[in-house]
Amino acid sequence: MSPTSTTLRRTGTLAALTLAGVLAAAGAASAHVTVHPESYAKGATDGVLSFRVPNEEDTASTTKVQVFLPTDHPVLGVLVTPQAGWTAKVTTTKLKKPVKTDDGTITDAVSEITWTGGRIRHGEFQDFDVAFGQLPDDTGRLSFKTLQTYSDGSVVRWIEEAKAGADEPENPAPALTLTAGGAGAEASNGSGGAAGSDADSAAPSSASSSKDTKESTASDTADDSTARSLGTAGLVVGVLGLIAAGFALALARGRNARP
Template sequence: MSPTSTTLRRTGTVAALTMAGVLAAAGAAFAHVTVHPESYAKGATDGVLSFRVPNEEDTASTTKVQVFLPTDHPVLGVLVTPQAGWTAKVTTTKLKTPVKTDDGTITDAVSEITWTGGRIRHGEFQDFDVAFGQLPDDTGRLTFKTLQTYSDGNVVRWIEEAKDGADEPENPAPVLTLTAKGAGAAGSDAGSANTSTSSSSEDAKESTASDKASDSTARSLGIAGLVVGVLGLLAAGFAIARGRSFSS
């Protein structure tokens, strides 16, 4: 085998391995269960959270999704948006510390939502929308631990919490960041002007839709950039090999 053929073969192998690594990393990142938008203002009222559940299995479908809502910093006034093909079961829990609101004292809050009956197949994802009346104003983040059950009985536990300064865990739980009021968060401010619940919910849904589109565009551009980089590496390898061939 000539030196030129050997160089070309090595260059092609390196490029193929690099491409495989890029696609594997991208696939792993996109397979996480996430919540959208990623942030809201503390104490925000009348908004919508969308839990995005992708199917990461090649030979099984997602048939059950369980989202656990925190009760130490409860989300108040939770309502589930009807999802075609899916049935939602809402579980409430008595709060250890009741929450005082303008409408009275709240002693119970939703602690779990379970969706069953539908299927998320390979290469697909499903958004599960949950409306809320008010978010807590006494914490900086809410963690929504999630269980994803597949048709083959496999259960993926998205329950790991990221530590400051540490790498992202293998199965991270969806996290909603709560920002200071007026800091440009996605949600409405708890002390904002009086608007109807329906109008606020529509605005939040539009924000969520925009967020989803931005995520898709950013991810597509990111992958495209990585692919172009790999192709550039491959082209450079061929150019070097041709140069060596002509000089020999």
């Protein structure tokens, strides 16, 4: 085999391995369990959190999902949306510090939701929707540690919390950012002193604020997905450029080696 053929073969093999690594890394980065939307206003009321669970195994299906809700900053009024093919078990815990609300003092809150009975196969994902009555207003971030069990018995523990300034952990827990509420959020939470007519006029404002928040979050999520896609595309283009350069160099060496 000629030196030129050997060089071309080695260049092609290296490029293929590099490209496969890039694509695998991009796939792994998008296979995390996540919560949507990614942010809500502090103290937001009457909303929905959707836990998205993708299947990242080639030969096994996801058969069990456990989501643990924080009890130091509890989510109040949790209700599980029925999911076809899945059975949900809700566990409540007595709070160490009761929460005072306009409707009274809350002493218990949901601490775990477990879904079983269904299957998420390779190349698929499932959204598990959870409605809430009120989010906490005394923290800026909620972490929902999650366990994902596969049909082969393996368990992926999505429990690591991201730290400011550090790289994303390998198995990050789904996290919800809580932002400072605006006028709409204040009207939604209320102060207990508004008259009936004032409360009625505040309701549309609250609904509009919630809608704007969701639309903004959806836009941010789309932008983030687009950015990741462009980043992956850039890596692929770079690898292809290296391939082209390698082939050109090999051909040039072949021509120079001829008598």
